Amino acid sequence: MKVAVTGSSGLIGSALVRSLVTDGHEVLRLVRRTPRTADEHRWEPAHRRLPDGLLDDVDAVVNLAGVGVGDRRWTEKHKQQVLDSRVDSTTTVSQALAEAAAAEPGRDRVLLSASAVGWYGDTGERVVDETVPAGEDFLARVCVAWEAATAPAAAAGVRVASLRTGLVLGPGGLLGRLLPLFRLGLGGKLASGRQYMPWISLQDEVDAIRFLLTAPVSGPVNLTAPSPATNAEFTAALAEVVHRPAVFTVPGFALRLALGEFADVGVLAGQRAVPEVLRSAGFEFTHEDLRAALQAAVAAR
Numbered sequence: 001m002k003v004a005v006t007g008s009s010g011l012i013g014s015a016l017v018r019s020l021v022t023d024g025h026e027v028l029r030l031v032r033r034t035p036r037t038a039d040e041h042r043w044e045p046a047h048r049r050l051p052d053g054l055l056d057d058v059d060a061v062v063n064l065a066g067v068g069v070g071d072r073r074w075t076e077k078h079k080q081q082v083l084d085s086r087v088d089s090t091t092t093v094s095q096a097l098a099e100a101a102a103a104e105p106g107r108d109r110v111l112l113s114a115s116a117v118g119w120y121g122d123t124g125e126r127v128v129d130e131t132v133p134a135g136e137d138f139l140a141r142v143c144v145a146w147e148a149a150t151a152p153a154a155a156a157g158v159r160v161a162s163l164r165t166g167l168v169l170g171p172g173g174l175l176g177r178l179l180p181l182f183r184l185g186l187g188g189k190l191a192s193g194r195q196y197m198p199w200i201s202l203q204d205e206v207d208a209i210r211f212l213l214t215a216p217v218s219g220p221v222n223l224t225a226p227s228p229a230t231n232a233e234f235t236a237a238l239a240e241v242v243h244r245p246a247v248f249t250v251p252g253f254a255l256r257l258a259l260g261e262f263a264d265v266g267v268l269a270g271q272r273a274v275p276e277v278l279r280s281a282g283f284e285f286t287h288e289d290l291r292a293a294l295q296a297a298v299a300a301r
Contacts, residue, residue, distance in 0.1 A: 097109055
């Protein structure tokens with residue numbers, strides 16, 4: 001296959017590109033800086049510009065681009081960047097695929113576009129699959145706009161799947177920031193610890209994306225392991241994996257002081273999301289057990 005990937009330098013994108021290249025697929029990496037290698041191609045999503053014809057002969061686009069949600073304290077400016085970076089990148093590739101489909105209407109094409117379990121808002125202990133409607137907080141509204149930006153491709157007959165990803169357990173990302181604290185014995189649950197953290201191993205994330213490149217699946221797909229864990233369960237499992245105690249509790253008010261609005265939406269809220277679509281389509285997980293997934297991630301790091 002010929003696959004274009006945006007966000008290819010991130011935790012998921014870099015692992016996906018390695019996997020695809022290892023298996024002999026041709027990969028185009030869309031980058032915003034000056035290209036450094038033959039497989040890189042510069043694009044300007046903020047201006048919705050791509051090199052002419054770049055996506056005309058690709059079989060698939062995996063769109064993972066977007067400003068980090070929890071990288072800094074939420075200001076109105078940063079929140080706008082979070083939204084715009086996702087809508088602009090998705091609109092750009094979606095419209096380009098729509099134009100390619102119009103020029104060559106008989107060809108099968110697929111757009112796998114990132115989204116997040118934040119779509120559901122805070123769902124407490126209620127189990128949520130892909131049929132559950134969107135929540136009402138900021139991240140939910142971002143996800144709604146993000147997924148809606150794929151409309152031009154879908155209208156042109158491109159198969160579109162929205163990847164509602166949970167916490168990806170790999171050698172970077174959130175786990176990479178938590179590990180040093182837990183290894184020092186400074187880990188602990190966040191507030192009550194009852195909020196759910198839908199997780200997925202990096203290997204399963206990559207394998208699920210590759211599965212969806214060819215599986216006849218459209219619409220929203222939860223990229224989460226079958227057994228979401230509470231924050232307290234996640235804390236205990238990570239402490240066990242690094243052989244350190246985790247006796248601290250970070251109170252909610254402290255999180256709000258440090259993180260502002262993001263604390264309520266991105267830390268204290270949770271989704272008990274399950275991968276109903278993936279399982280129904282026949283996908284088999286490598287890591288269904290949280291401790292095994294954490295052990296693999298820590299070993300990779």
